Amino acid sequence: MKPASVAAIVVSFNRRALLQECIEALLAQTWPLDAIFVVDNGSNDGSREYLAAVEAKHDRVVVFLTESNIGGAGGFATGLRAAAAKGFDWYWLMDDDAEPMPDALEKLMVSDDAARAGVVALCGSVRGIDRRTQLWHQGTFDERMRLIAPTAEHHAAASFKTDYMSFVGACIRDDAVRRVGFPSQEYFLWNDDVEYTARLSRIGELRCVTASHMTHKDGENRDLTESRRSLRAWFTSRRMPAATQWKYACGLRNYVHMVFRHRGPAPIWAASLFARRLARVLVFGDRRLSVILLYVRYFEQAVGRRQFDTVRPTDWKKTLGES
Structure with missing residues (x-):
């Protein structure tokens, strides 16, 4: 059977070094990506020159340059629309400060969850630069729709069900995108991923495959509490x-x-x-x-x-x- 086709969608703004690390990690995946769509939100730090060179060298890389900063939400909506117009089996979304491990996509695609028709989206465990698991990237909603992060015990299992996931490695089935549409670009920044994957959870199951790992280089771990001395x-x-x-x-x-x-x-x-x-x-x-x-x-x-x-x-x- 033909392997599932996957397109990555990366949104970037003025973080050239991180963007390069992300793109290089995507090009090195053990499950080769069929396409890499990059949306640059008006960068002026050399990112566009770098992307031009990468696009000229790699046929799989497709770059979209926005005239102004349309935010992460606008970037993901733009990239996902462009990728869906070409048609792939899955769409793998991430910010430029994400670096997937070489086998991250393979772990998702060969998982039992990927083979189940009722699963509409997958993600992996996300780690910070301190190598600790960042728990807030997935979770469930309570009856008032407050976000509840999973525990370390969840990440000890092969996979677990979640109500939402962040756009730091969300991998979404093509049929699901066609059923729920695209991210709300008017959100600009933050919670666009939670809202979009909440929509997905209404039509199918979301699963976190813990063997798939991604590093998130945002420089903080919100799950850690520091003792204050004064x-x-x-x-x-x-x-x-x-x-x-x-x-x-x-x-x-x-x-x-x-x-x-x-x-x-x-x-x-x-x-x-x-x-x-x-x-x-x-x-x-x-x-x-x-x-x-x-x-x-x-x-x-x-x-x-x-x-x-x-x-x-x-x-x-x-x-x-x-x-």
Whole structure:
């Protein structure tokens, strides 16, 4: 029987060194990829020159250059649409800071889960640069659609069922893409992967194949808790600088919108969630009016009172008066 065809989709922005490591790892897979689609979100750090050289050398590499930064969500929607138009059996999605181990795709494709028609998406275990498993890349929802990460015991099994998975190695069956559509590109950043794979979980099973390994080089492990030796250290660890709030507000907006989309409207719950975040900003943040107005604006978008309109990071810097 002919091996399953797989196309990888990589989204990148201004991380040339990481992008190169990711592409080289994809080209070295023991289960050869049929195509590698790379969406570059307006990089200006030499990534585009590198991609031009790789595309000229490797027929399997197809590059899409966006005029501006359309976010991870826009990048994955663009790449997945392009790959689906060509037609493959599976689509393997990842950011540029992901590096799959040489046999990562093979472990997915030869797994018992890949052979089951009811399985619509696969992923592997994701490890940080400290080699510890990052548990938050998969998980289940509780009755209020809060995200619950798996435990180390789950990763000790050959595979386990999950309700969602991140776009750090999500491998999605072609038929499932054609049934549920594409990621919500208006999300721009964060929770686009959770929302999309939640859609997939409605039509079939999602499985994490733990023998497949991917390294995620984001530089942190959110599952580790550090003991704070002083009140000052505790306070510092919870700082919410204005410069980072464009993405945290975006993530909160997307999460609330996702819950409304999948579980139905809950305006009081949404208002309380935004209020608690604003309270944290007032206690631990820079207390700028622009930050408060951003959260109010995103609350209105999340509950459907305004159309989605994401503040880009460059525009946010200008709002704060930064270069």
